[in-house]
Amino acid sequence: MRTIDWVDGRIIAVEQTLLPEVVTTLRIDTVDQLVDAIKRLAIRGAPALGVAGALGVALAARGTGDVRVEAARLRAARPTAVNLAWGVDKVLARLDDGPDAVVAEAVGVLEDDIRRNRALGFRGARWLVDRLGGGPVNVQTHCNAGALACVEWGTALGVVRALQETAALGHVYVDETRPLLQGSRLTAWELARMGIAHTVVVDSAGPTVIARGMADAVVVGADRIAANGDVVNKIGTYPLALAAARAGIPFVVAAPESTIDLATPDGTLVEIEVRDPAEIVGDRATPALNFAFDVTPADLVTAIVTDERIICGQPLG
Ligand code: MRU
Numbered sequence: 352m353r354t355i356d357w358v359d360g361r362i363i364a365v366e367q368t369l370l371p372e373v374v375t376t377l378r379i380d381t382v383d384q385l386v387d388a389i390k391r392l393a394i395r396g397a398p399a400l401g402v403a404g405a406l407g408v409a410l411a412a413r414g415t416g417d418v419r420v421e422a423a424r425l426r427a428a429r430p431t432a433v434n435l436a437w438g439v440d441k442v443l444a445r446l447d448d449g450p451d452a453v454v455a456e457a458v459g460v461l462e463d464d465i466r467r468n469r470a471l472g473f474r475g476a477r478w479l480v481d482r483l484g485g486g487p488v489n490v491q492t493h494c495n496a497g498a499l500a501c502v503e504w505g506t507a508l509g510v511v512r513a514l515q516e517t518a519a520l521g522h523v524y525v526d527e528t529r530p531l532l533q534g535s536r537l538t539a540w541e542l543a544r545m546g547i548a549h550t551v552v553v554d555s556a557g558p559t560v561i562a563r564g565m566a567d568a569v570v571v572g573a574d575r576i577a578a579n580g581d582v583v584n585k586i587g588t589y590p591l592a593l594a595a596a597r598a599g600i601p602f603v604v605a606a607p608e609s610t611i612d613l614a615t616p617d618g619t620l621v622e623i624e625v626r627d628p629a630e631i632v633g634d635r636a637t638p639a640l641n642f643a644f645d646v647t648p649a650d651l652v653t654a655i656v657t658d659e660r661i662i663c664g665q666p667l668g
Contacts, residue, residue: 354499355394355402357458360413362406364394367499371540382411382421389428389435392531396500397432397574398468401609402461404438409457412450419443430622431583431644432574433612464502467607467658472509475605475656476517479510479568482601486519489567491560493526494585495537496572496605506572506605508541510656515547521567523549524560526587530630530641533585554587558594569595573606573655578667580649581618586642592651601653608657613668618646 355364362379368391369375377393379385385407388394394403404425411421426439438460445456479488490511497508505512514520523542528534535551542549552560560566569591575583582588582604595602615621623646628639655662 353503354396355399355406355461355502357406357409357454357461362403362410364388364403365499366393367395367537368393370499371536380410381414382407382416382425385410386424386428389425395533396495397434397572397610398464398501398506398607399499400429400432401434401438402464402502404435405442405457405460408439408442408446409450409454412446412453418446429624431624432610433615434574434609437609461502464607465504468501468504468506468509471506471605471607471656471658472504472513473517474658474661475510475570475603476513476519478654478656478661479514479570479601479603480517480519483567486514487521488514488519489521489524489565490514491524491526491557491566491569491591492538493534493557493569493571493588493591494528495533495541497538497541499537499541500572505541506607507570508538510570510603510605511542511547512545515545520547522565523547524557524566525549525551526554526557526591527551528585528587529554530626557587557591561591561594561598561600564598566600568601568603570603570605573604573610574644575615575621576604576606576611576655576667577615577618577621578613579617580652580655580662580667582647582649582652582655583618583621583623583644584647586645589645589647589651592647595653596651602647602651604652604655606655606657608659611657611667618648621646
């Protein structure tokens with residue numbers, strides 16, 4: 352099943368807020384509907400947001416509104432993951448060539464996502480097995496960087512899946528990833544469907560899993576990688592990187608090239624989404640600060656694995 356697809360001139364996407372209890376899809380015909388789905392995280396995950404941005408411009412180009420205005424609204428729906436703006440801009444560049452060219456470009460972005468993530472998954476798996484001197488590799492991961500965050504093949508979970516397919520995977524530890532539980536709801540669901548042995552731990556237990564030697568590597572995705580190699584990812588990633596450095600195990604970031612943002616010099620300059628406090632405290636009057644992402648400094652990142660290369664310390668440009 353594709354997480355997001357273009358079928359008969361509309362977007363079909365898995366409704367991720369209802370998983371894992373309810374597996375259902377959304378039919379999206381307008382940019383308004385798409386912006387709503389993105390804002391409430393029914394469609395989420397950096398590469399999937401890139402595809403959504405691309406397909407959203409296709410919807411706009413087939414509609415009657417001002418395509419550039421619609422594109423600007425889409426771009427602003429979620430600011431942290433650079434892929435959304437990347438997908439919008441890539442397809443918008445074809446606007447002068449007419450609606451058919453715009454749709455073809457958007458569908459190209461969608462198809463490319465599968466190919467690129469598959470490539471980075473196997474590249475990352477090979478790198479880990481080489482680095483660790485063989486398998487089985489026990490992995491700690493965070494949030495959901497699986498097929499649900501992409502089209503069909505994940506980034507961090509793409510590496511896990513490639514390890515499984517090459518008989519080099521041990522056990523996977525999954526942070527539950529508060530507050531929306533993308534780890535225990537989405538990643539655990541995906542791993543179960545793939546028949547991969549896994550255990551969910553609370554976010555604050557991730558560093559202990561690492562310190563106790565239960566994980567051989569941390570593998571996560573990214574929402575934006577700044578020009579200096581700083582990695583912006585779901586809140587709670589940074590403590591895993593600190594723990595990995597202390598334990599001397601690799602901290603690996605798996606992301607397509609479209610997640611690298613050379614226009615942003617370092618991670619401190621990235622706009623971090625601050626989401627509704629109600630996601631933490633419900634309707635209680637307690638003050639709450641709900642950062643959605645954190646910044647892992649480049650010096651804590653052992654390797655960035657993309658669809659084209661492995662970056663270990665060298666400049667990204
Ligand atoms: O808020 P979300 O669910 O969109 O956050 C997703 C993440 O942080 C993922 O780890 C990241 O996008 C990488 S997905 C391949």
